[in-house]
Amino acid sequence: MRLLVVGGAGYIGSVTVDQLLAADHEVTVLDTLVSGHRRAINPEAELVQADVRDEVQLNRLLASHSFQAVVYYGGYIQAGESVLQPGRYFANNVGGCIALLNAMIAYGIGRFVFSSSAAVYGEPTAVPITEDAPVHPVNPYGESKLMVEHALPWYERQSGLRHVSLRYFNAAGATEERGEDHRPETHLIPTVLQVALGQRPSLALYGHDYPTEDGTCVRDYVHVSDLAAAHLLALDMTEQASGLYNLGNGRGFSNRQVVETARQVTGSPIGVQQEERRPGDPAFLIASSERAQHDLGWQPQVRELEEIIASAWHWHRAHPDGYIG
Numbered sequence: 001m002r003l004l005v006v007g008g009a010g011y012i013g014s015v016t017v018d019q020l021l022a023a024d025h026e027v028t029v030l031d032t033l034v035s036g037h038r039r040a041i042n043p044e045a046e047l048v049q050a051d052v053r054d055e056v057q058l059n060r061l062l063a064s065h066s067f068q069a070v071v072y073y074g075g076y077i078q079a080g081e082s083v084l085q086p087g088r089y090f091a092n093n094v095g096g097c098i099a100l101l102n103a104m105i106a107y108g109i110g111r112f113v114f115s116s117s118a119a120v121y122g123e124p125t126a127v128p129i130t131e132d133a134p135v136h137p138v139n140p141y142g143e144s145k146l147m148v149e150h151a152l153p154w155y156e157r158q159s160g161l162r163h164v165s166l167r168y169f170n171a172a173g174a175t176e177e178r179g180e181d182h183r184p185e186t187h188l189i190p191t192v193l194q195v196a197l198g199q200r201p202s203l204a205l206y207g208h209d210y211p212t213e214d215g216t217c218v219r220d221y222v223h224v225s226d227l228a229a230a231h232l233l234a235l236d237m238t239e240q241a242s243g244l245y246n247l248g249n250g251r252g253f254s255n256r257q258v259v260e261t262a263r264q265v266t267g268s269p270i271g272v273q274q275e276e277r278r279p280g281d282p283a284f285l286i287a288s289s290e291r292a293q294h295d296l297g298w299q300p301q302v303r304e305l306e307e308i309i310a311s312a313w314h315w316h317r318a319h320p321d322g323y324i325g
Ligand SMILES: NC(=O)c1ccc[n+]([C@@H]2O[C@H](COP(=O)([O-])OP(=O)(O)OC[C@H]3O[C@@H](n4cnc5c(N)ncnc54)[C@H](O)[C@@H]3O)[C@@H](O)[C@H]2O)c1
Pocket: 006, 007, 008, 009, 010, 011, 012, 013, 030, 031, 032, 033, 034, 035, 036, 037, 050, 051, 052, 053, 072, 073, 074, 075, 076, 077, 092, 096, 115, 116, 117, 118, 167, 168, 169, 170, 171, 172, 182
């Protein structure tokens, strides 16, 4: 297929672009490079450096390519920052995506895969979390994802757009070529590895009195190549139908387990600084991905925490300065 990947220079998008090209799709990446990296894009993909909200450039791009489907990774990703700057998040995460959907309809592109997030659930009432669980985002980032999810069925009703929203839990790990290089880095595994590399003095661990086995938060880490693989399956599904799926490992790992495993993988002592809980951090976030397994035939391949961290460590050691160095 001829595909447009918005945000394909980012962490998850860049891995997906590799898999799409390996599956013989033709890929164009539309990215501002505001947080993505030119060097993360497979050279076989075409790059158009532009903001998805730039109507002139977007129309020119859609007019000159016969895209059959769009995969959307664009937007800002920091939940904490979104509380301080809600307008920035709604403008990019909702405004950008709606601008794209409107242009897709105008150019007759009828298949769409959307990066949603576990952040739509907010504080879960039960774990593992299924897609039918109540959605109560606790920050504008999660709300922005939910707003797009809610808009999609209306486009389907009006124009027949088929769409799959994928609610990822914690993306983690790396492939041989691509890894995580967010600036600033707020995700636990790359932050832990930065301590191991001597780039941070210690790791701040937020909260030690959660009702979990060791008192620290428990999260579901899903390997980035498994996430990418789900997008290919979701694209196939949009030929026939629309859907909404959680993507997670289905297993929870505590913050302390992550640190302990990273110590074993890296051989570094990784100093920890205990901090108070952060507001809005639930004790447990664990996905049920049964629906994705059943409907899409998705099966996460890299499920052991040690393997996930080892893949990230391999990439970070080879790229201590990320894509910039
Ligand atoms: N990383 C995670 O653990 C995680 C979890 C749940 C959901 N998600 C969602 O998955 C998507 C990808 O996450 P990621 O970690 O790869 O993020 P990322 O920041 O690495 O990638 C996002 C990409 O979008 C680009 N972008 C942002 N605004 C744009 C715009 N207006 N026009 C064009 N390009 C734009 C950025 O330059 C970047 O390359 C995001 O939408 C994020 O909300 C990520």
